[in-house]
Amino acid sequence: MTFRRLARYFRLYEKKRGDRRSGSAALGTAWMTVFFAGLFFVGWCFLAVTFTMLALPEWQANRRFQETVCTVEDVQIEQGERSGRHTYRPIYQLRYEVNGQQYLAWQTYDITGGFFLDRAHCQALIDAFPKGQTYRCWYNPDDPEVAVLSLGLSNQVWLLLLLPSGLIIVGGVGLAWRLVNWQTSAERRASLAHMASSLSASERSVAGGEYPYVPPEVNLTDSPGTSLAYRLPRTGAAVAAAWALAAACLVWNALVCVFITLVARGFLAGNYDWTLLAVTAAYTAVGAWLAVVCVRQVVQATHLGRCIVEISTHPLHPGMTCRLYVAQFGRSKLRYLKVLLVSDEKATYQQGTNTRVEFCRVYSHEVLSQRHIEIGRGAPFEALVELTVPPTAMHSFRSPHNEVLWKIVVVGRARGWPRFERTFPLVIYPAAEYAT
Amino acid sequence: MTPCPIAIMLDGRRRTYAPGEMLSGEYRWDADPGSQVKAVEVSVLWYTEGKGDEDFGVHFFDRLSVEEGDEVGPRQCARFSTQLPKSPLSYEGVIVKIRWCVRVRLFLKRGKVFTRERTFQLGHVPPARPLVTPAARRNLRLKVRPEADEFG
Numbered sequence: 001m002t003f004r005r006l007a008r009y010f011r012l013y014e015k016k017r018g019d020r021r022s023g024s025a026a027l028g029t030a031w032m033t034v035f036f037a038g039l040f041f042v043g044w045c046f047l048a049v050t051f052t053m054l055a056l057p058e059w060q061a062n063r064r065f066q067e068t069v070c071t072v073e074d075v076q077i078e079q080g081e082r083s084g085r086h087t088y089r090p091i092y093q094l095r096y097e098v099n100g101q102q103y104l105a106w107q108t109y110d111i112t113g114g115f116f117l118d119r120a121h122c123q124a125l126i127d128a129f130p131k132g133q134t135y136r137c138w139y140n141p142d143d144p145e146v147a148v149l150s151l152g153l154s155n156q157v158w159l160l161l162l163l164p165s166g167l168i169i170v171g172g173v174g175l176a177w178r179l180v181n182w183q184t185s186a187e188r189r190a191s192l193a194h195m196a197s198s199l200s201a202s203e204r205s206v207a208g209g210e211y212p213y214v215p216p217e218v219n220l221t222d223s224p225g226t227s228l229a230y231r232l233p234r235t236g237a238a239v240a241a242a243w244a245l246a247a248a249c250l251v252w253n254a255l256v257c258v259f260i261t262l263v264a265r266g267f268l269a270g271n272y273d274w275t276l277l278a279v280t281a282a283y284t285a286v287g288a289w290l291a292v293v294c295v296r297q298v299v300q301a302t303h304l305g306r307c308i309v310e311i312s313t314h315p316l317h318p319g320m321t322c323r324l325y326v327a328q329f330g331r332s333k334l335r336y337l338k339v340l341l342v343s344d345e346k347a348t349y350q351q352g353t354n355t356r357v358e359f360c361r362v363y364s365h366e367v368l369s370q371r372h373i374e375i376g377r378g379a380p381f382e383a384l385v386e387l388t389v390p391p392t393a394m395h396s397f398r399s400p401h402n403e404v405l406w407k408i409v410v411v412g413r414a415r416g417w418p419r420f421e422r423t424f425p426l427v428i429y430p431a432a433e434y435a436t
Numbered sequence: 437m438t439p440c441p442i443a444i445m446l447d448g449r450r451r452t453y454a455p456g457e458m459l460s461g462e463y464r465w466d467a468d469p470g471s472q473v474k475a476v477e478v479s480v481l482w483y484t485e486g487k488g489d490e491d492f493g494v495h496f497f498d499r500l501s502v503e504e505g506d507e508v509g510p511r512q513c514a515r516f517s518t519q520l521p522k523s524p525l526s527y528e529g530v531i532v533k534i535r536w537c538v539r540v541r542l543f544l545k546r547g548k549v550f551t552r553e554r555t556f557q558l559g560h561v562p563p564a565r566p567l568v569t570p571a572a573r574r575n576l577r578l579k580v581r582p583e584a585d586e587f588g
Contacts, residue, residue: 026547185541185549187479191497211523213493345532345564347488358487360531362564394527394561399491402484402532430455430523430559 033178039171046164054112054157061111062151065138070096070147072129073104077122080115087115088122092129096137098144107137110150112157215398217315217427225310227325227384232309232408232424242297249287249294256280256287296418304417305330305380307410309339309424311387316406318431319391324367326410329380337412339368341387341426343394346403363390367408395430441466442540442552452557453520459556460517463540467510472545475501476508478516479539482524482558487531495521525559530566 074093079086095104109125116122129135129149139147181189209216225231259280266273305328312323326339343363349356368385375381387408397404408424446461453459463478477499483492496518500506516538527534536558542550 185477185479186492187481187494187497187539187541188477188499190481190492190494191479194494212521213524343564345486345529347486347531349487349489358531360529361567362530364567392560392562394529394564395523395525397524397527397532397534399484399493399524401489401491402486402534404527404529404532430525 036174043167070094070137228310249290318393334373444554455522464513474543477541485533526557528563
């Protein structure tokens with residue numbers, strides 16, 4: 001008997017891709033309604049039980065119990081069991097008089113008669129009421145055989161009352177949302193949301209305006225250039241990556257310092273822990289590598305100097321030609337320097353609990369390419385070039401999970417240094433023929 | 437399976453529109469005479485396809501509903517018209533695609549919902565192709581070495 005080779009193995013575990021439904025939408029909605037209704041119901045049940053068993057007796061005792069004086073004749077710790085664990089509560093034999101009649105009975109500390117998981121907690125309440133002493137107590141006028149040494153509402157009861165409120169709120173809001181949106185289409189919801197103008201200011205500027213879903217160009221034109229009209233801002237991704245690397249380097253090396261201290265203390269005390277030493281050596285190696293990369297990046301950023309890109313006009317439309325000024329500062333010898341006009345597609349999706357972002361480059365055009373450049377101190381490399389947006393280009397687009405990005409990318413490589421890349425975003429509007 | 441009783445016709449049977457142009461058409465529904473129609477919705481919207489989670493934007497929306505006093509019978513037709521926006525244009529990207537459509541939903545009293553879409557193109561942006569970067573080309577060359585061929 002032979003087995004055919006499977007073209008693809010079955011995966012035992014795979015995260016759900018996106019929030020797309022593979023089953024019936026109506027059934028899914030019905031199940032979600034049942035789920036939220038269940039949460040709502042369980043919350044109310046839990047609240048009712050907590051209230052009637054704990055809060056109500058305390059509240060009634062506070063209102064109706066009468067004060068008297070009692071003598072503690074005996075004290076004991078009563079033992080119980082909950083989920084396989086021992087629990088404890090103090091019980092007191094109290095002697096007191098009600099309407100000329102003497103009562104002698106075992107009573108609990110308060111009306112709830114709750115058990116403690118901690119014996120010491122119970123012992124503290126035993127020690128607070130020594131035998132033979134006289135104390136205030138409160139008895140039930142309807143049943144004088146019931147008396148307690150303490151009145152008032154315990155904090156635990158109120159905390160327990162707060163617990164089901166979470167279930168009630170989540171279940172109630174979920175249920176209300178499902179019922180309000182029952183048989184309401186996504187288009188109607190979007191239309192109602194639009195009418196209610198509940199969009200935030202940033203969303204309005206993207207979704208509304210003359211060109212809906214084209215990102216605003218406000219921060220691209222608010223900085224005037226020295227050679228051309230506008231100086232383009234640099235995207236913060238590279239800067240953020242450098243900061244993240246520096247933070248990671250600091251945290252890691254702080255950990256390494258702790259390990260080194262532990263090893264040194266051990267060795268000084270005569271405890272030779274070779275496993276800890278091996279782990280510390282490995283951690284130190286990684287820490288040293290991180291430090292080298294971090295220092296290299298910082299030196300590269302400072303050594304290469306800043307890069308400036310200015311543009312003669314903005315916004316751009318497909319087919320439009322404009323001038324671009326590029327300046328690279330910093331004393332260095334560059335093997336090459338290239339300026340590219342690129343377009344990337346960016347897709348964001350949920351995979352299980354992770355948010356993934358994917359990029360795909362769909363256009364790249366070399367605007368400038370130069371080799372063997374020597375940049376001196378105070379004499380930056382400067383170039384003025386013409387930039388033409390392809391006539392059939394897709395405009396810039398931004399929605400919550402999908403984007404079409406246009407940018408100027410400056411790439412280069414200095415001698416003895418790795419390749420560097422600096423990105424300057426652009427906004428391209430739909431073709432000028434549509435602008436009128 | 438019950439066939440969808442909705443039909444959407446765009447005026448002039450056009451498939452491509454320029455931004456800012458007027459889009460108009462007719463939609464009709466022919467439900468079972470015994471069934472009661474609760475509401476009919478028509479919307480002009482764009483939605484994304486591709487790797488990312490789906491986004492959509494409603495440009496035009498109209499609802500005929502019995503609850504709001506509209507006369508909605510099991511067999512009827514209605515017209516719609518709207519001026520299309522300047523963006524986003526239809527786009528056939530690699531991992532991001534933008535599609536425009538007219539969508540009609542028919543809600544029956546028993547809870548059944550029928551949906552029909554008619555897609556159209558807004559603008560004339562040609563499809564995008566993935567760019568093979570020099571690094572990707574190098575990787576590709578490495579991957580197709582004879583020894584890497586599983587059928588070899």
